[in-house]
Amino acid sequence: MVTLTLSKRRALIAASLLCAAMTFALPAHAQTPIRIGEMNSYKGFPAFLEPYRKGWQLAMEEVNAAGGVNGRKIEVISRDDNGNPGDAVRVAEELASREQVHLLMGTFASHVGLAVSDFAKQRKLPFLAAEPLSDKIVWENGNAYTFRLRASTYMQTAMLIPEAAALKKKRWALVYPNYEYGQAAATAFRKLLKARQPDVEFVAEQAPPLGKIDAGATVQALASAKPDAIFSVLFGADLAKFVREGNTRGLFRGREVFNLLAGEPEYLDPLKDETPEGWTVTGYPWNEIASPEHKKFVEAYRKRWNDTPRLGSVVGYAALHSVAAAVRKAGGTEPDKVLAAFRDLPVETPFGKVTYRGLDHQSTMGAYVGKLAKRDGKGVMVDWVYRDGRSYLPADDEVRKLRPAD
Secondary structure (H helix, E strand, O other): OOOOOHHHHHHHHHHHHHHHHHHHHOOHHHHOOEEEEEEEOOOOOHHHHHHHHHHHHHHHHHHHHOOOEOOEOEEEEEEEOOOOHHHHHHHHHHHHHOOOOOEEEEOOOHHHHHHHHHHHHHHOOOEEEOOOOOHHHOOOOOOOOEEEOOOOHHHHHHHHHHHHHHHOOOEEEEEOOOOHHHHHHHHHHHHHHHHHOOOOEEEEEEOOOOOOOOHHHHHHHHHHOOOOEEEEOOOHHHHHHHHHHHHHHOOOOOOEEEEEEEEOHHHHHHHHHHOOOOOEEEEOOHHHOOOHHHHHHHHHHHHHHOOOOOHHHHHHHHHHHHHHHHHHHHOOOOHHHHHHHHOOEEEEEOOEEEEEOOOOOEEOOOEEEEEEEEEOOEEEEEEEEEEOHHHHOOOHHHHHHHOOOO
């Protein structure tokens, strides 16, 4: 049995009281994690969203390993929204009410992102729309509680217009998935190309349902119109089926084709030796980008996951770091302070510094534009350039007319 002297007992009691006093002196919020409610269509779009999940997980681990945000760890509560607006709103309600999250983050499809954006407005809860590309999220349906990371439909379409207009092709055909994203891209392409080339004609338009393209019928309808060039907004399985049928039936022979997103590894890799060479696309040539910030990200990602990054990886990583930066600047998780912090917030990403514009809550993240080619039986992007998002947005006065007052 160990016997303590009176002086030692007093010292131990004093130390215990000091520790207790220090614990109770800490603000209550400093001992609780920052809870981010994340939702996405993981089952529906795994090619993009599994890398996206790995991206935000890596970013969360980095932030927490560095001491968290203002002394608080980040905790992500993630749910699948089934790619359905109604389900997404129910998930958001569960995250807000049951899980008591401080912010919302995520979504993939544009119609789902719009539904969650409206929910965030009603519940007065900050929401970072990481991936959905609909222009309406920050313009026509924009609200004080929603910010968006990725370059929008309008921005990415505008990045292809210089090359499209330079061709001086008169007869264009359009093909796009028949939902908000595809419809908006087709509208933007028609408007922007017409402004640069007033004599352009749009001679055919095909809008198959998302994920349910009848590729044979679509290719036949486009070929029958005898276009000089094609603008496509197809991605995923729809793109793969379209490419296979188009190659088989000779649709692309002697025609220029432009396709949003087709250079992203998620959609390019599955094409393998069927990759149509010469298409002009937006994408992500991850293995050729040599900037210090990108090389650092790739090294960390490969070390953590033993895998190569996809564009989804970049989006998830940058989204989590964006939320952390906003909360850090706000000094806490109070919604009004987080929203104020997000406005004109600069964030370092693998693509360089981006800023969340106070004007419309759109980030200035850009995209890579290049040509498709084949190398060793696989599709690659060549002759690519990075186009800064801030250079492909409408004039501020036009944005103000589009966006309702917060």
